[in-house]
Amino acid sequence: MTDAVIVRRCLAGDPGATRELVERFQKDVYGLCVRLLGHHQDAEDVTQEVFLRVFRSLGRWDATRPLRPWVLGIAVNRCRTCAGRRSRGPELADYLHEAPDRRPGDDSAELTHEIRAAVDGLRDDYRTVFVLFHERGQSYDEIAEVIGRPVGTVKTWLHRARLELLDHLRSRGLVAEEEAKEFKV
């Protein structure tokens, strides 16, 4: 079912189409909310809010544009509102608490954790584009749709986010010599 068809059916009150729309986007929305809020319970609440907004404003969706970035754009905005409301950023403790399979001494888990913490330390718009690109697999064009900015701005923000991360990893000594040898430098 295409975006336009599913939206038309939702607007006509078709419960099957409503369920299909939720099932089509809930994973992306929830995953994005988890990453932008750093808290599973908040992410769950915000995901519900996002879908309420989606269905309330479905009549205003521009059928000439893809639906996914439009839905994710609502998710980004709701996450911003939620983060502003609780006025606390994602905390290290959230990840430690919510990653039961993470074993001490597991290098790759340590590294993932370190990078996530560094991403969370980025300013909001850098973090949003980084998460959308590297963690949610969105293209530059899709991210531009999601955040309502030109592609050039998305590139600039993502490049700066990456540079900050690389410098952070460097300053933390998270660059092994053997990795350097692989690069032959």
Next chain:
Amino acid sequence: MNPPTPELIPTACGPTLARIQSVLDGATLPDKIAADPHLTACESCRGRARATRTLLAALPALDEPDTLPIGLTGAILAEVKSDRRARIRRRAVALVGSLAAAVAIVVWAATRSAGRPSPDSSPEIVSPRPDHIPALASTSAPTPGSRPIRIGDELARAGGAIRESSRELTDPAGAASQVFATLPSSFFLKPTPPPTPTEPVARSLAEISEVAKTGLEPVTGSAQKAFARFLRDVEAMQPGKPKS
């Protein structure tokens, strides 16, 4: 939300950083960074190149799909359904409120009209009369500053408000406006035949020529009176003409 001023990066580092970005975009193979001669001369870029390798190794773990909480889909659907019902209920309440307000206006206007003394049996019971008809003006002229109530206008305004407040509920709103369209007629008195001209007026009419009479054929009632008085006044004001 403007980006902060970026850290000053030497121009010589530009191509290397562009290559690193391209590798992170997935558009260039990582080996291309290693072949960059700038890395031997620039310690910062060498460190960034190594960190890029680290980041590339960690990125797959970052986009691991999150497991959806159990019952999330059901909770979303229930929330959406209840929100939809609540919105329909709110609109219905707004519509009923508008109808009640409109009915109140109609009743108030009708009560007010009924309480006012009726000057004659003319069908236009709420319209102000022209001032140049003395007999009628004395009984029905509005007091200064007051605005005559027009039931038709009030109903039209109420009907408009209802339609505005319930755009999405087109059927009920349409039905409501139809109901209101039928109401005004019941509040107007049925037209009655015009009163017979009084004796002086009849005399005045008899005095004017046959030609003028045919021209006045459709004019009846209060308009006839006014015209007769007008003719008499004009006659009286002509200085050279002897009075008959």
